[in-house]
Amino acid sequence: MKRLILCLWGLLAVPAADAMEVRQFDDPAKQERYETLIKDVRCLVCQNQSLAESDAELAKDLRTEVYNIIQSGKSSEEAVQFLTDRYGDFVLYRPPFKSITLLLWLGPFLLLAGGAVFLWKQARRRAEPSGKEEALSADERRRLQQLKDRFQG
Amino acid sequence: MIAEFGHIALVMALLMALLQGTFPLMGASQGVSIWMSVAKPAGRAQFLFLLASFGALTACFVNNDFSVEYVARNSNSALPLYYRIAAVWGSHEGSMLLWATILGLWTAAVTVFSRSLSEDFLARVLGVMGLVSVGILLFILYTSNPFERLAPAPPDGNDLNPLLQDFGMTVHPPMLYMGYVGLSVAFAFAIAALLGGSLDSAWARWSRPWTLVAWTFLTGGITLGSWWAYYELGWGGWWFWDPVENASFMPWLVATALIHSLAVTEKRGAFKTWTVLLAIFAFSLSLLGTFLVRSGVLTSVHAFASDPTRGLFILILLAIVVGGSLLVYTLKAPGVRDVARYSLVSKENLLLLNNILLVTASASILLGTLYPLILDALKLGKISVGPPYFGAVFAPLMAPIFLLAGIGPMFAWRESSIGRILHRVRYLFPASFAAGVALAALAWNEADFKMMAGLGCAFWLAASALLSLWTRLRLREGWLEGLRAQSPSVYGMTAAHLGAAVFLVGAVLSDRLSQEKLVRMAPGDSVTLSGYSFHFLGTETLQGPNFSAQQATFRVERDGKSLELKPQKRNYKVQRNMMTEAAIDPGLTRDLYVALGEPLDKNAWSVRLYVKPFIRWIWAGGLFMIAGGLLSVSDRRYRLPLREARAVPGQAAAARAS
């Protein structure tokens, strides 16, 4: 949310939401692909904005390139290839899945698996009787169960 | 003169913080009562000095004293008074002073609401807070003094960033800082309990209200920030997964986990070492956020303060505060006795699962935020991690939380029967998801899996939260009697869980059903979007106090009803910034949103039109959660002195003896 401020404070006097050139497509599907794509590409000038949002000159030029590629009937992948050939993976907000991003993509699930193991071990340890619980008489145990039943329905 | 007075007050506050951070801690470890008694007066004096310092800076802004560099950079004589006051925290130096002042406020609050705390515990809590304050104040005085003079003084100031000249942005930082800094109280309680060996149920009960209040502020701050981004940036988006936003979201997730974990520690004396670790994490993530935002290590936050000495200073501060507290944890945690026993299916384990999911979510955001830095540091290349990544990773981690939050309260402590609970929800569960599918298909003719699953999840969460409440009510003779018998915290919990459901509805529906159009419009043109026809009537020129604006008028019609929207394009004179002021017609089921782009030829403009169904529900969810937090805090139990409060059998005494 503060990315525009930062852009404003630090680097360039870039106004908000000015990146608004109107583009004509011969096919609504192309327009949708174009709009989805430029939202997932990072602008290199005002680096806190996507290509869709940035008002920088370069962003406009790159949008034109992407527009031409999509409008000429080529795939989104070809447009992405065009951008990464020139600017590298940096422009992709969705990092490609490869060896150096392996931990990035799998990390959350490894963490979750680690958490699950921790939970399981903890639960097993805690489920063992500690031997310190006061023994309940049969009558007490029955009354306890009644209360529980009532609560849980 | 006022600036110098403010500077001196800041130095005095540092001296008070030093007193507060040293004698009470030494006194507590040596058992010297008179040293411990320094804590309260020093803490209160520190707060008064900070207040004076903050007041002095505010006075400089109100008086347009442009000989103060910070004022000259962030204000202007044409700036309205209200924004001149808000400009105090409009940039790095002043916002750090706000941070410190709020820490002073929390410190003073602890000195007031501490009747039930034992002498040495209070001394340790205030001592830890004093040490944190020492670090922050040194940081301000050495690297970011807002009272620095400028010679010669410029005739007028550089004005406040136009994006900040807005109500939402004036309230958002104080609210957010109340949350961030409020977590320092739970942190100080945790360290004090570790140091004093009093990690028990009483500690958890004392921590709970403080954590809840901080969490409520944090929720409010994030909700406000999201709302502001929505209407002020002109993009119609409400969350961007920007590192700055992530910096606020990570502590929120951990604080949410902490609230739940504290409940277990209070009620059952379990999870002690885990809870104390969460309390340390929550505040550490706040500090880490401060570092990320102000050090320049991440691009997104590059410009807040790109002075490398500041970055290094905060890093050292972070290393001392967090490293020191984790060291205390490493040394003291192994000695904590935890004898609680519970079976596999129990509320304890369910809450632990909740904690693991929330902490994993928070850690994943941290991973995504820092991963580009890791690769760069290892010279493996540069990548960007943005919204597509977070969206892909976050949804699967959050889904189980939404599924379990509602039925969680139905589980019993110690031992619970999963069969009974499943039996209770045997109709509700399929019905919720069927309703989600049916609604998506019938009302919006959508067969999108994400939308159906999201709606189903939301219905299920809301229904099961209400069912849990109903189960409690039925325990009493009549349901009216039941309503009265519940403690406010039960209603608070229900409200917060309902808030999550309301948020989910908003997030899912606005994401899936939003319509947008970018068009060229000349006066007289009409465009139809989602059944609404937007007529562009024309533009006029307006003069604001420090800006001039082009204001367009749109008439929006549907089903014979019509309304007018007046978006603006503002030109701020001093900073020469063009700003888009979107015009929004808010509604319970949809927002209409118009933003002006660029003027084109012949009075025509490029215009962005949006229809955003149910987007208000996102922030309404936030409001529900805030209400939940406030209700829970109002629980009388927290305000009773310890001896009168319901004693927790067994655990507390056992732990204290260890």
Place this chain on the structure above:
Amino acid sequence: MRFAIPLAVFVLLVILLGVGLTLDPREVPSPLIGKPAPAFSLPEVAAADRTLSLDRLKGQVFLLNVWASWCVSCRQEHPVLVDFAKRGIVPIYGLNYKDTRDDALAWLKRFGDPYRASAFDEDGKMGIDWGVYGVPETFLVDQHGVIRYKHTGPVTPEDLENKILPLIRELQGAA
């Protein structure tokens, strides 16, 4: 032991952040380094009827400097380039990025012209092909037309002496 895990992770984090402070997050490394320079063929700034193309430049080590009359920091690096051109170690070519011919010529007249020739890239297409994202930028290209090094931002005399010159010597020695 397990209670020390958070501390250990945190120590690693602090080291990472400390290293992070020394890095510039804005700098984007070019994927073109070690790859053949993208072909171009554009009119020269000085004369619209003459064409500057990659083929003409091949066979020598050269610097390609991206500049524009509207670029403020270009002014800062310009004297460095003018001095360096006088030493005659390698030819410097210019890529005049999104400029007007009149402005560009006036600028060269005023501040000096270190370039053998400058390509006139009015619409910025060549700039995009070369991955330009912030003017000024400087590329070092070897005899075979392969891009060896890229410097983003104004070149300082230190950058020239410590990074660019040693690389040039190495490339020229290899020939």
